[in-house]
Amino acid sequence: MIFAHFKSFFPYRIGCFVVISVFSILAYELQFPLLERVAGGFDDIKTVMRQSMGAAPEPHPNLVVVTIDEPSINEFGRWPWDRKKMAALFQSLKPAAVVVMDIVFSEPSNPDSDQAMVDQIEANQNVILGYFLRNEATEHTDEEALDFLEECSYFDYELKADKVKVREFPYSELNIPDVADAALTCGFFTTEPDPDGLFRHYSIAYIHEGFLLPPIGIQAVRQYLNQEAKLVLDEKGIQRFSLGDSLLESQNFLRINFTKSVNSWSAKDVLSGSISAKDIKDKIVIVGVTEVGVFDMRPTPIDAVTPGVFLHYMAASNLLNNNLIEEWPALDVFSILFGLLLVLVISWMKQPNYRMTSYFFVIPLFIVISWLLYFQGNIWLREFYTVMPMVILAIAIELMSAIHADRQSRQIKDAFSSYVSSELVGEIIKNPESLKLGGDEKEISVLFSDLRNFTSMSEKLTPIDLVSLLNQIFDPMTEAILKEKGMLDKYIGDAIMAIFNAPIELEQHADRAVQAALAMVTIKNQKNISLREQGLPTIEIGIGVNTGPAVVGNMGSKLRFSYTAIGDAVNLSSRLEGMNKPYGTRILISENTKNALSQPYQGFLLRMMDRIRVAGKNEPVIIFEVMIDNDNNKALAAQFERALTQYFNSQFLLALELFSELAHAYEDQASNYFIARCEQCLAEPPPEDWGGVTSFKKG
Structure with a gap:
């Protein structure tokens, strides 16, 4: 029996495992935008948690942002400022090792002001200018501008394919020639959001007019360390990137390792001299606009309103501190397959409670491991692509298990119906003419009962043991019905249908039906004591009783028939049995049965439960619960x-x-x-x- 169960169910488990594994790997590799939106939000939880716990990395001490913020604009006027004011800012920042501009001077202004700023940039010899890369523009980059860009590009790179998977922009918005010529170098400050609109990544390189170009954050570190970045590119993108002690492999972007805080000075304080030259000396200073009204804001996992300049700051800090987040695609793929394999193994546990407990332990464990790797080692796993397939596989297998168990329970119910007979031998002997098909209408009381937790019990017992147990339950319940002069109409799997007042006339048949129902509940309670001692699930019972006219007699065909009852009275009794579930009751009777009961009630009382309208009936029915x-x-x-x-x-x-x-x-x-x-x-x-x-x- 166990082998047959394994043989019949084995292909479904393996089929689910194979199909979900294939789709999970494809989803991970292709990273569909819609799925990435969900995965990105799932990833953000650990970023936010680490930030809230104060476990995020400290920023590099020699890195600072000079913010053109609200106090600065209140002090010196609306943005953009006169370029003489910018010249004064550059002069104040001359002691810095590097001054990085998250600002572009793409249009000329007052000639005197422009020249003052150009002269100061040239005198500083430490200014890295920023520029835009665009998908659309009205003008192409001219030859003079391309000469500047060439000086700003990466020099030390190796191409291992004719076409490399690095984003290319056809247009740029550069600084005016005089300003560009005066600067130390330049870098782009174009950043791109993820599919859900949040900024989590920082590009290592873009291509424009054949040049491989760095962003201002990386350009600042290049100049500060006086070291050249080294890149290896292939058809998948950037195979290897190194700068100083930092190394990344198979990543086109830095995943930003959001720092605990941002070291910043207001431009107002720098220009007023509140920040001394000693404080500025040997620092990397990134100048950017943070005033919300000017709008250079980017939503990130840690803050919906993050100044764009902070992204460059954090990327540079990650490089200088060598705490880059590493993505390990091979480990992600292994995690997906291993997680699904664990679910498959767990699914073979026989006890549903053990399976559920194992699922609820193992699946979150993968999240915990991923978080630990991130918190302790800056290793980034995409646990969404592991956890969701595990959940889907567990649900799929458990659903199939339930279908399989239900099919098994149906087979058991069919087996009961075939060998437990309710033919009325005595009535046939007395009245052979009753073998003819057909019947008469008369008032009867109909009792329907049904055992609960049948499917749960079927998973814990073999079919033979289950049949034996049900017989132990049905025997005393049947005796209770017969004691009250009722007729056992049929067993329907784990349900019983009984008729009172047929085929023999019976006085007070409604009372007898209710007394039989109460006795069945008592038998159920006694049996549950034994079940608990055996470590088996307890059973519950629902009973419905209705009184009314029905057609009773032999129903079926000439080859096989049985004595039974049909009609609305029978249907309502069956529906009342099912109504016990929502109300949490055990015995429900109709108003018809209540009116047929003798007064006073013997050993029980009634409480009105509801007015209901059941399926197939227009008239409402008042129902009552029978209570001790x-x-x-x-x-x-x-x-x-x-x-x-x-x-x-x-x-x-x-x-x-x-x-x-x-x-x-x-x-x-x-x-x-x-x-x-x-x-x-x-x-x-x-x-x-x-x-x-x-x-x-x-x-």
């Missing part, structure tokens, strides 16, 4: 009736308060159900003529 007659239940029923009255009167707020008190005092599931109903009615009030009736699409 004791003081606690009497108090509960009385208080519940008051709450229900307020609910039917559309006093939902008051009803909600009363049901909440009941739920707290008695742990009453039906009250919890009506709490949700009250909240729904408060959010979406029903029509004035609703009459307190709730419609159910299916019973």
